[in-house]
Amino acid sequence: xxxxxxxxxxxxxxxxxxxxxxxxxxxxxxxxxxxxxxxxxxxxxxxxxxxxxxxxxxxxxxxxxxxxxxxxxxxxxxxxxxxxxxxxxxxxxxxxxxxxxxxxxxxxxxxxxxxxxxxxxxxxxxxxxxxxxxxxxxxxxxxxxxxxxxxxxxxxxxxxxxxxxxxxxxxxxxxxxxxxxxxxxxxxxxxxxxxxxxxxxxxxxxxxxxxxxxxxxxxxxxxxxxxxxxxxxxxxxxxxxxxxxxxxxxxxxxxxxxxxxxxxxxxxxxxxxxxxxxxxxxxxxxxxxxxxxxxxxxxxxxxxxxxxxxxxxxxxxxxxxxxxxxxxxxxxxxxxxxxxxxxxxxxxxxxxxxxxxxxxxxxxxxxxxxxxxxxxxxxxxxxxxxxxxxxxxxxxxxxxxxxxxxxxxxxxxxxxxxxxxxxxxxxxxxxxxxxxxxxxxxxxxxxxxxxxxxxxxxxxxxxxxxxxxxxxxxxxxxxxxxxxxxxxxxxxxxxxxxxxxxxxxxxxxxxxxxxxxxxxxxxx
Amino acid sequence: xxxxxxxxxxxxxxxxxxxxxxxxxxxxxxxxxxxxxxxxxxxxxxxxxxxxxxxxxxxxxxxxxxxxxxxxxxxxxxxxxxxxxxxxxxxxxxxxxxxxxxxxxxxxxxxxxxxxxxxxxxxxxxxxxxxxxxxxxxxxxxxxxxxxxxxxxxxxxxxxxxxxxxxxxxxxxxxxxxxxxxxxxxxxxxxxxxxxxxxxxxxxxxxxxxxxxxxxxxxxxxxxxxxxxxxxxxxxxxxxxxxxxxxxxxxxxxxxxxxxxxxxxxxxxxxxxxxxxxxxxxxxxxxxxxxxxxxxxxxxxxxxxxxxxxxxxxxxxx
Numbered sequence: 001x002x003x004x005x006x007x008x009x010x011x012x013x014x015x016x017x018x019x020x021x022x023x024x025x026x027x028x029x030x031x032x033x034x035x036x037x038x039x040x041x042x043x044x045x046x047x048x049x050x051x052x053x054x055x056x057x058x059x060x061x062x063x064x065x066x067x068x069x070x071x072x073x074x075x076x077x078x079x080x081x082x083x084x085x086x087x088x089x090x091x092x093x094x095x096x097x098x099x100x101x102x103x104x105x106x107x108x109x110x111x112x113x114x115x116x117x118x119x120x121x122x123x124x125x126x127x128x129x130x131x132x133x134x135x136x137x138x139x140x141x142x143x144x145x146x147x148x149x150x151x152x153x154x155x156x157x158x159x160x161x162x163x164x165x166x167x168x169x170x171x172x173x174x175x176x177x178x179x180x181x182x183x184x185x186x187x188x189x190x191x192x193x194x195x196x197x198x199x200x201x202x203x204x205x206x207x208x209x210x211x212x213x214x215x216x217x218x219x220x221x222x223x224x225x226x227x228x229x230x231x232x233x234x235x236x237x238x239x240x241x242x243x244x245x246x247x248x249x250x251x252x253x254x255x256x257x258x259x260x261x262x263x264x265x266x267x268x269x270x271x272x273x274x275x276x277x278x279x280x281x282x283x284x285x286x287x288x289x290x291x292x293x294x295x296x297x298x299x300x301x302x303x304x305x306x307x308x309x310x311x312x313x314x315x316x317x318x319x320x321x322x323x324x325x326x327x328x329x330x331x332x333x334x335x336x337x338x339x340x341x342x343x344x345x346x347x348x349x350x351x352x353x354x355x356x357x358x359x360x361x362x363x364x365x366x367x368x369x370x371x372x373x374x375x376x377x378x379x380x381x382x383x384x385x386x387x388x389x390x391x392x393x394x395x396x397x398x399x400x401x402x403x404x405x406x407x408x409x410x411x412x413x414x415x416x417x418x419x420x421x422x423x424x425x426x427x428x429x430x431x432x433x434x435x436x437x438x439x440x441x442x443x444x445x446x447x448x449x450x451x452x453x454x455x456x457x458x459x460x461x462x463x464x465x466x467x468x469x470x471x472x473x474x475x476x477x478x479x480x481x482x483x484x485x486x487x488x489x490x491x492x493x494x495x496x497x498x499x500x501x502x503x504x505x506x507x508x509x510x511x512x513x514x515x516x517x518x519x520x521x522x523x524x
Numbered sequence: 525x526x527x528x529x530x531x532x533x534x535x536x537x538x539x540x541x542x543x544x545x546x547x548x549x550x551x552x553x554x555x556x557x558x559x560x561x562x563x564x565x566x567x568x569x570x571x572x573x574x575x576x577x578x579x580x581x582x583x584x585x586x587x588x589x590x591x592x593x594x595x596x597x598x599x600x601x602x603x604x605x606x607x608x609x610x611x612x613x614x615x616x617x618x619x620x621x622x623x624x625x626x627x628x629x630x631x632x633x634x635x636x637x638x639x640x641x642x643x644x645x646x647x648x649x650x651x652x653x654x655x656x657x658x659x660x661x662x663x664x665x666x667x668x669x670x671x672x673x674x675x676x677x678x679x680x681x682x683x684x685x686x687x688x689x690x691x692x693x694x695x696x697x698x699x700x701x702x703x704x705x706x707x708x709x710x711x712x713x714x715x716x717x718x719x720x721x722x723x724x725x726x727x728x729x730x731x732x733x734x735x736x737x738x739x740x741x742x743x744x745x746x747x748x749x750x751x752x753x754x755x756x757x758x759x760x761x762x763x764x765x766x767x768x769x770x771x772x773x774x775x776x777x778x779x780x781x782x783x784x785x786x787x788x789x790x791x792x793x794x795x796x797x798x799x800x801x802x803x804x805x806x807x808x809x810x811x812x813x814x815x816x817x818x819x820x821x822x823x824x825x826x827x828x829x830x831x832x833x834x835x836x837x838x839x840x841x842x
Contacts, residue, residue: 118609121572121681122623122671123599136613 011182018171023190025166028231029085030153030194033092035224037149041097042142045104046130055105062098070095070156074163083244083272083280085231088157088165095156096149103145107138140206147202154195158187164244164272164280166231168194174247174271183251240521244272244286253458254451254497255290258312265518278303281502288517293498294346294398296353304503307513308496314447314465316496317472318398320406321449322441323434324484330389330440332414334488337441339376339409340402341489349398349493356397363397367404378412386415392430392442393422398495402443427452435483444487445495449475454482468494525550525711526571526679531580532735533566540566542735543580548728550678553712555726557719563735564715568681571713572601584679599626602672602710606684608664610656616667617652623675634674641670644704662693673706680707682714686721698724719762723769731755743770748841768799771837773815777823779833785812785824792816798834802827 012019048055068076073094077087111134119133135142161169171187174180249255250271259265267288272280280286282301291298293305293316320337327334344352352370355361371377389410393403400422407418421439424430427448433439450456450464450471464474468490476487499514511517526548533541541563548554556564569575571582573594582589589597610619617638624634642649645666656664665685672680686694701707702725716722722729723743730740731754739751747763747770750756759766773780773794791808792801794817804813805827814824825833 112607112609112612114605114607114609115611117574118603118605118611119622121574121598121601121603121605121609123595123597123626124622125595128626133611137611 006182008182008185012186015171015186019186019190022166022168022170022187023194024230026154026157026168026191026194027227028229029088029092029157029160029165029167030150030198031224031227032085032231033089033157034096034146034150034153035221035228036089037093037096037100038146038224040093041100041145042104044097045101045142046108046134048101049105049108049134052109059098059102059105062101065094066098070159071162074159078163078276078279082283082285083164083276084270084285085165087163088160088167092153092156092160095152099145099148099152100142101145103141103148104138107141107145108134110141111137143202143206147199147206150198150202151195154191154198158191161247161271162273163276164270164286166270170247170250170271173273174251177246177248178251180251241267241287241517242285243267243269243288243290244277244280245269245290246274246277247271249290249497252497253461254312254314254447259499259514262310262312263514263518265514265521267517267521281500284502287505288499288501291498291500292495294349294353294493294495296350296355296357296397298500299350299354300358302503303500304506305498305500306506306511306517308498309513309515311465313497314450314461315468315471315494316445316447317468317490317492317494318402318443318445319472319490320441320488321434321444321479321485322488323437324480324486326389326440327486330387330414330416332416333389333410333441336409336413337406338489339413340405340491342492343374343376344370344492346493349495352401353398356401363400363404367401367408370401371405371408377408380408380411381415383415384411384417388417388419389441390439391418391420391422392424392433392439393420394427394430394442395423395425399443402491406441406443434485441488443491446471446475446487446490447496449479449487454478525552525585526713527583528567528571529581529583531567531570531577531582533563533570533575534578539735541570541577544732544735544737545580546730546737546740548711548713550711551709553714553725553727555722555729556713556715556732557717557722557726557729558732559717562732564730564732565683567732568683568713568715571679572598572603572681595626599623599675600677600679602675602677602680604665604668604672604680604682604685606687608656608668608688610664610667610671612656615653615655616647616659619656619667620671620674622671627675629675637674638670641673641706644706645670646700660693661689662697665689665697676706678711680710680712682712684715684717687716687718694721701725719759719766720769723766731758744775746770748838765799767838768802768834769797771798771834772796773798773801774817776833776837777817779836780815780823780825781829783824784822785814798830801830 044058048058070091073091074087077091081087081090115133115137116129119129124132157167158169158172160167161173168187168191171183172191175183175185175187245256251257256269272286277286277289278291278295278297278301281289281303291303297303298305322333322337352366355366356363368377391403391407393399403420403422407420410416410418421433424433430442431453434442446468450461454475456464460474464470472487472490479485479487499517501511506512509520511520528544528546530543530545531541532539532543544567546554556567558564566575570577571589573589611622614622620638620641621634624637638652639649642652647663647666647670651659651663656667659667665688669685686697689697698721714725726743728740728742729746731738731746733754739746739755741749743766746755747759747766750759773792773796777794791813792804792815794815796815801813801815812824812826814822816822
């Protein structure tokens, strides 16, 4: 979009506010969970050092927790604790438990038996032995465990942004979605630095002599609490409604940036993964979310799309795009693919998506049901010897359904055979496969063509996104000139970005458009 | 003072201590002697309840130890360990002050007592702020002893206290140990496997084997009236040395020639053992030594006279 390639430093400068907030959140998350993990792990470690028959099972359970993949553990937490800080902290503390319990146990059992015997023989009771002898002597080992746990937590905390707990993961995963290296590095470098710094500081405390460790033992809880509280600083402000946006939406001009510049919408926003966003809105943990206007979960969770009255979301009309030489090779193809044009509007597509996403019907069945209902379905030709058409699709439900429909249509109406290459990672992969003659066509969206593939300048975007036809015409022309790729007729639905709310809430607050939302937020 | 009555200890199926009984008089030093695994350490640890007996009773001053709270009991009993068991994270001063702290002494009192003990144990006060790992093995063992003595407990239990020291250091500490006034007032039970140490430091010795007491008595008693072959063979290796250690001048007083050199003052008392008497010939570099049994009874003897008296005494014992 920009002529000038932004450097990492410029990016970090520009996003300094966000970077600071995310770093504070990251440190906060790490240390809240660490603090609680110490509160739980230390007594547990002491307990199993006293009652050794328990050590096997306690260390076993903590070990198993450690082996659960972090993303999965975060996933498990959502049904139990919802989204946000709570599940992230619980997940992080579960990871931190093992090193703390294990090192406490090892440290205490490793204390010289003759020292313990001397303590007993001099008339110390169990508590005195614990606090005056065992814990101080085990402290270097326990600190090593806390150090390990800290470094693990700094790393795992990057994943917390998946469930809207913030932290540097917001930049990292936003950057991955947006293919923005600067953004990834702006999150990854501070995260790595945090790990290195904390590791270094804790390694220093391990080398302190016994006198200083004594002082350190008192300072430790204070430091932990202080660092933990950092998490709450960025959350101190609030607004009437809470929005949950995907990392990708956060960084896009036709996303949060546009909301801010064109609508001047200021709303308390948390970053959340697409996978849990809809559910969180349904469960009233979020009020406004960024989604796709044809997503099946819209229907499943009773959400309603807010009208984009200032037109910041460019149209994303879907249409198959096909290489011109493929059209020449398969003369029947254009006619066949256009059978679907105009047949699927937004609500139909939403319904189809609902069936796959929510009712878990196979894309194949959904595709066939649809074609049968619209009298488009024909059994496959017995002879299919006029060549193989290669159909591509991106890696989400809607594209699977479309790819299935197209392959059924081709088999039914022509004597070409079909091979499908579904689940291609993203726009870039799909488009590269198309231009490199790995596939013959796939369904693409006008907005994606305009912004992601053509990377049109802001001026052109402004001009051509006023209505759907001008966008379509522009990308059609440009693709033909640049890539010799033809946009066939639009299928009918517009899978654009959209802001959505719970239907009930939107009705109660009388919010129909984004401008309504803005007005509501500004009213006292 | 201490009475061990028919005490047994069983670990799983192994009988570590098998129905033993003995008594220790006030201010007496009793040595539990035996090879490793004979049950001597287990016996010792049952007295301050580091190990609870399976059966039998132990009394200190007539009070059954099991009737007392173990922590309170232990604070009244000094304990010295083989590997000194000093707290590595405490300075020397802090190590010595452990029991006073438990007994809630005020700081001044603890400080004064600590300095007193350091002096008695020939340790420089400069070490007070040092950590145990900065001291030599002998110094550490002395600190261990100071820690056990600081609250002046009437009873002292010692578990191979000099076992980890080299021979030279051990010999020096033995000497200091015997000379220490703090210890003469105490009832001491000490565990060792070192026969020489037992003879040197013990008023009485309990020789143990396989959880039982084989023989108990004075060193001379064990040496000259062994109850069985085990006792005899246990002492065989260093027999001559032990005999010199076990026999005191008083034992052979009557056999010694009755001669007094008027000009000479007595250098030794009759309580001295023969070994020390023989050594004094060399150190004093004289032909004769004078020994006093009481103010009036003083004998002056030379080396040959002493040796012949020793031989006659031995022949009489056999």
